[in-house]
Amino acid sequence: MGLKSTITKEKLKSKSKAGIVLRPSTPEIKDDYMKIKGYFEKQNIEIFLEKNSANMIDEEGIDLDILCDTVDFLVSIGGDGTLISVVRRTFRSGKPVLGINLGTLGFLTDVSLNELESFLQNLSDDENYRIDSRMMIKGNANLQNFFAFNDIVISRNSLSSMIKVDAKIDGKPFNSYYGDGIIISSPTGSTAYNLSVGGPLVYPLTDAFIVTPVAPHSLTQRPLVLPADFEIEFTITDNQGAMVIVDGQDIYEVEQNQSIKIQIASKKAKLLHRKERNYFEVLNEKLQWGN
Ligand SMILES: NC(=O)c1ccc[n+]([C@@H]2O[C@H](COP(=O)([O-])OP(=O)(O)OC[C@H]3O[C@@H](n4cnc5c(N)ncnc54)[C@H](O)[C@@H]3O)[C@@H](O)[C@H]2O)c1
């Protein structure tokens, strides 16, 4: 499954280098970080801390771009939000990201603090890890590009009114949406906001867009799954404008008659997983799938 990577297994086996990013605004994470650092060093993995994370806990750090050039893989320490943010900021480097879960749900993060020591001990064995490639979404509005791992949400600006959006695929109109908004999700994001509003789950190694209306005022609007080689364009037709929310983390404003163009990003995000990680087991454990 998606074992292509810029790192080779040989490189991971020899003295490898890991770049660590911590959940922001939580200096109390330092105790866990020191424990994690010890686990890495015990396995002869050299670690480097990202600058903002380092400042937060009074340690030395390096800029994220330089970190990406220096290390063999990145490590996100926090919850899903931290992992999403690390992936968005680093996927273009091609370096895989390992998520260590210190958050509440930890759907995307792979390894808990309890599991980390044995995971790292086994990292030298080819059979014990996997690198999955996952689709990223590229968006453009007002000549600005942005990238999402989970989703791009086009949302109403004002609580009191609905939003009107015309949608085209490769230049041809296919729908007009009228409601609270539209979620354009990647397969990875299908278990996030898309799930909450009744959209389909799509296996995360699939390439596809999931276009799901939020509270549509219609009896006929349904979530759509579209091929990832389509270019989709959404034009805001009402005079209130709209907000474009990227992975719940960045917000852009768009005005009436402005468009948001969506396409698949040319590069994929790479996640470092435990070999035995099974999507449906994670779905069951974290979201009670099948219970
Ligand atoms: N009503 C909703 O469900 C709702 C509303 C707004 C945003 N969101 C989602 O929150 C995401 C951002 O996550 P965050 O952790 O930074 O914000 P957050 O802290 O607000 O968390 C949202 C929740 O979604 C979980 N989550 C995030 N991505 C997931 C994924 N791919 N699969 C399963 N669960 C996932 C998180 O663990 C957390 O429990 C956005 O991309 C959006 O999809 C959901």
Ligand SMILES: Nc1ncnc2c1ncn2[C@@H]1O[C@H](COP(=O)(O)OP(=O)(O)OP(=O)(O)O)[C@@H](O)[C@H]1O
């Ligand atoms: N680099 C970042 N910049 C801005 N916000 C961030 C960054 N990293 C994480 N966040 C946000 O900080 C919040 C908390 O982070 P995170 O999601 O990692 O922890 P959590 O909420 O404890 O875990 P979980 O999402 O698994 O429940 C999230 O809303 C996330 O979007």
